[in-house]
Amino acid sequence: MTDTKSDLRKRAFAARKAAHAAGQGAGQGNATSHLLAEVLRQPPGIVAAYMPIRTEIDPLPAMRTLAEQGHTLCVPVIRAKAAPLQFHVWTPRGVMISGPFGALVPETGQGVQPDTLIVPLVAFDDAGHRLGYGGGFYDRTLQKLRAMKPVRAIGFAYAAQRMPLIVESTDQPLDVIVTEHGSLAPSAVKG
Secondary structure (H helix, E strand, O other): OOOOHHHHHHHHHHHHHHHHHHHOOHHHHHHHHHHHHHHOOOOOOOEEOOOOOOOOOOOHHHHHHHHHOOOOEEEEEOOOOOOOOEEEEEOOOOOEEEOHHHOEEEOOOOEOOOOEEEEOOOEEOOOOOEEOOOOOHHHHHHHHHHHHOOOEEEEEOOHHHEOOOOOOOOOOOOOEEEEOOEEEOOOOOOO
């Protein structure tokens, strides 16, 4: 029997929940260190990250460090159901309010176009594809940004979220995935 994307999401959510419970402390610290190293491997320009919800791995420690180093950060804002994400500048002391789907967004914000995106996910595969929540927001966003300029997409996840996925023509691959074990380029993920 072949899995559907819904079946894969259920399995991936369970794997992420278990990894999240086990990954607090040293696992999160390792993931943060690996994420910072990956972001800074190239001049990052404007960095988009996300405000974690539920059991998503937390990029906030890395975001705070990047902000302290003087990098411009932004977070996604959903404006319409079938539209690409917009990004507003984020600062560690900025006022945040609840946005769609429970993610925090800046109360006021200057819109920017990121050069590097730290992308949340439900699951990832060996080829750098991601399974998200099913709304297609990051796929539409990456397609739009990549049509305008070079953009680097870094998936941020627990290693336990790695599994074979169903890939569709609209799915935008990630350039690299960062876990608590390190950075995995799609060509090197097979290990």
